[in-house]
Amino acid sequence: MKPLYRKLPGQTENSFNIWHDVKPNFGNVWHYHPELELHYTIKGEGVRFIGDNISNFSSGELVLLGQNLPHAWRCREEYYQQNSNLNIEAIVIQFLPTCLGRDILMLPEAYLLPKLFEKAKSGMIIRGETKEKVTQLMHAALEATNLDRIIIMLSILKHLADAPDYKPIVNDLNAFQHPSEMDDLRLSNIYTHTLSNYKRDISLKEISLISNLSITSFCRYFKLMTNKTYYDFLIEIRISHACRLLVENKLTTEVICFNCGFNNVSNFYRHFKKIKGVTPAEYKRKYLNT
Numbered sequence: 001m002k003p004l005y006r007k008l009p010g011q012t013e014n015s016f017n018i019w020h021d022v023k024p025n026f027g028n029v030w031h032y033h034p035e036l037e038l039h040y041t042i043k044g045e046g047v048r049f050i051g052d053n054i055s056n057f058s059s060g061e062l063v064l065l066g067q068n069l070p071h072a073w074r075c076r077e078e079y080y081q082q083n084s085n086l087n088i089e090a091i092v093i094q095f096l097p098t099c100l101g102r103d104i105l106m107l108p109e110a111y112l113l114p115k116l117f118e119k120a121k122s123g124m125i126i127r128g129e130t131k132e133k134v135t136q137l138m139h140a141a142l143e144a145t146n147l148d149r150i151i152i153m154l155s156i157l158k159h160l161a162d163a164p165d166y167k168p169i170v171n172d173l174n175a176f177q178h179p180s181e182m183d184d185l186r187l188s189n190i191y192t193h194t195l196s197n198y199k200r201d202i203s204l205k206e207i208s209l210i211s212n213l214s215i216t217s218f219c220r221y222f223k224l225m226t227n228k229t230y231y232d233f234l235i236e237i238r239i240s241h242a243c244r245l246l247v248e249n250k251l252t253t254e255v256i257c258f259n260c261g262f263n264n265v266s267n268f269y270r271h272f273k274k275i276k277g278v279t280p281a282e283y284k285r286k287y288l289n290t
Contacts (some may be wrong), residue, residue, distance in 0.1 A: 016095035016153060018141050022087055025080055026073035028192055035094040036120055037065040038156070039073075040135050044088035046075035047195075047240045050123045051170035052227070054236045056244045062131045064160060066120035067097070069170070074195055076244075091138045093156070100150065112161035123169030130163040186211055187225065198237050199261045204230065238262065239275045246284040253280045 017035075030049055041061045048057040050071045057063075057073060065071055079086045097105065097117050104110050126134060134156055141152045193210050194202065207230060208218035222230045238260045245256045257268040272280050 015099045016093060018093045020142055021090045021092065024084065024087060025075040026088055028072065028074060030070055030072040030191060032068045032070040034067050035096055036067055038093040039063045039065065040091045040138055042089040042091065044075055046073060048073045053169050053171065054240050056240055062126040062135060064120050064124040064126060066117065066123065069121065069123055093138065100153065113157060116161040125167040125169060126163055128165035130159050130165060133159050194234060194237060198234060199259065202234060235271050236275060239272055242272065243283065246280055247287045249288060
């Protein structure tokens, strides 16, 4: 799906932007920007879309996104309900590769920085000791000023560049394209409608009407834009929500199957094994034992 280009506020006063969010949810817009983004979810749960990857996110996750890598965090449905007392909390740093000056990238001592920015193109989930050190520095950066701010940013980049424990996110960097203005609204409507209605049957006629296209044109269009069929996209969303429910361990697998939009258990098991490589029971056991 083509993402929306988001122009961020100018960085005239500071070399990089950092903020602390506490609000009802992360919104819905799938977007991209030339700045790299370091995103620390302090509190919140749901499904995140990064490039061609659809996965769950939860409190404590630290992600580094490369330049122009499309992304969105979609909270659980409860976060969007009226009178909900749920909030997300996050610290976000957005910065250009040259935020500390172009010359720094040419220094022999900084040879790991270009390598870090290259790895970030696929997205990185930061784990272990590196995550603990970087999140502490992000908290400190919120209050820092002047040279202290620069020193903290350099320390963050050093820890990220040295990180031994991280996981790439995106499988295929060519699976998405940058949008035309006409595509922005159409694909945003498809995205929003699917996330709001994935629990029930969504016919091609219904989603093509949302797109203002014939069924044949819609199928061709969606495949061209996303490199997957709409049905595959819908199944991935359902399986991601099922993964979260399995880890929560509050419902039986059969109940989760129907809660996520599958009409029979055998289809659910088949799609789950195809996408995750394990059965629902094996997935649940793995996460509950870690």
